[in-house]
Amino acid sequence: MTDKFISIEGIAKRYPGAGGATTTIFENLWLSMARGEFCCVIGHSGCGKTTVLNILAGLDAPSEGAVIVDGQAISGTSLDRAVIFQSHALLPWRTVLGNVAYAVSSKWRRWDRAKVRAHAQTFIDLVGLTGSEHKRPSELSGGMKQRVGIARALSITPKMMLMDEPFSALDALTRGTLQDEVRRICLETGQTAFMITHDVDEAIYLADKIFLMTNGPGAVLAEVVENPLPRDRGRTDLHRHPLYYALRNHIIDFLVTRSKTFAAETPDHDPRNVPMVQIGKPGLTIASNGEEQRQTWTSGTSPGLTA
Numbered sequence: 001m002t003d004k005f006i007s008i009e010g011i012a013k014r015y016p017g018a019g020g021a022t023t024t025i026f027e028n029l030w031l032s033m034a035r036g037e038f039c040c041v042i043g044h045s046g047c048g049k050t051t052v053l054n055i056l057a058g059l060d061a062p063s064e065g066a067v068i069v070d071g072q073a074i075s076g077t078s079l080d081r082a083v084i085f086q087s088h089a090l091l092p093w094r095t096v097l098g099n100v101a102y103a104v105s106s107k108w109r110r111w112d113r114a115k116v117r118a119h120a121q122t123f124i125d126l127v128g129l130t131g132s133e134h135k136r137p138s139e140l141s142g143g144m145k146q147r148v149g150i151a152r153a154l155s156i157t158p159k160m161m162l163m164d165e166p167f168s169a170l171d172a173l174t175r176g177t178l179q180d181e182v183r184r185i186c187l188e189t190g191q192t193a194f195m196i197t198h199d200v201d202e203a204i205y206l207a208d209k210i211f212l213m214t215n216g217p218g219a220v221l222a223e224v225v226e227n228p229l230p231r232d233r234g235r236t237d238l239h240r241h242p243l244y245y246a247l248r249n250h251i252i253d254f255l256v257t258r259s260k261t262f263a264a265e266t267p268d269h270d271p272r273n274v275p276m277v278q279i280g281k282p283g284l285t286i287a288s289n290g291e292e293q294r295q296t297w298t299s300g301t302s303p304g305l306t307a
């Protein structure tokens with residue numbers, strides 16, 4: 001049975017368009033995440049990934065539908081749901097410690113200064129910023145600023161971490177290091193994470209599940225791809241896993257072709273029972289309601305599954 005710790009239930013987002021028309025970015029979107037799961041969402045620009053993340057964060061409201069977190073419908077923002085932005089969003093006049101401590105004291109308003117600082121320091125240490133506590137954002141590199149954002153998000157011990165392309169502005173080396181740290185921290189703390197990325201390898205390294213969205217407007221969640229790689233995977237030997245290329249090809253094939261043709265080729269797609277693709281088990285999918293299904297793939301569309 002699926003543990004629906006986070007459940008997106010039939011949400012839509014519409015905007016008024018020119019001449020009284022309405023633009024539907026997506027509608028009838030259903031997805032769920034289990035506690036402790038790391039999920040990445042992949043889809044082309046404009047399909048609505050950030051909109052979904054903002055709705056999960058409570059920064060935006062859906063035009064229809066609801067988001068249930070731990071059994072409760074959300075309304076507005078909450079310290080239970082921390083967001084890590086690409087642009088850091090740090091307070092420039094505060095130090096590293098000040099930025100993290102500010103979040104801590106917002107959550108635990110009765111804590112005294114010493115307790116707030118000690119708690120903040122634990123998370124500054126966790127992200128490897130020990131020694132930089134008294135620097136201001138202007139004195140930090142991009143990677144260090146992003147670490148402060150991660151420390152700040154984790155310090156409030158949220159139920160969920162929401163990340164909008166958190167590493168895309170970083171150089172490859174820093175990105176790799178931070179991916180390792182975020183993965184380690186999420187595994188150690190049992191954090192539930194929802195991350196937007198355009199980087200297929202990042203999704204394969206980090207995610208337990210990968211949500212594939214078709215192109216917008218009118219985007220749909222086409223598939224949920226289960227990552228067949230072991231949870232204790234390492235970055236350097238990822239590509240040696242026998243299913244790595246099948247998984248990678250499947251996602252890339254979706255982005256290159258099926259994200260555009262999905263609606264025409266899959267008229268019977270049921271948004272409430274999005275296929276769960278299990279790479280390495282050709283043709284076998286488990287619908288999100290737990291029922292086994294046989295999926296018919298169009299010839300040549302899914303080299304990963306037929307390899």
Ligand SMILES: Nc1ncnc2c1ncn2[C@@H]1O[C@H](COP(=O)(O)OP(=O)(O)OP(=O)(O)O)[C@@H](O)[C@H]1O
Binds near residue numbers: 049
């Ligand atoms: N306030 C708004 N008014 C009208 N349209 C909007 C508004 N905000 C977003 N949109 C539209 O909604 C669509 C989805 O935007 P969103 O930022 O969620 O996409 P995305 O998949 O995250 O894209 P990217 O990968 O480029 O960040 C876009 O077409 C965008 O133009």
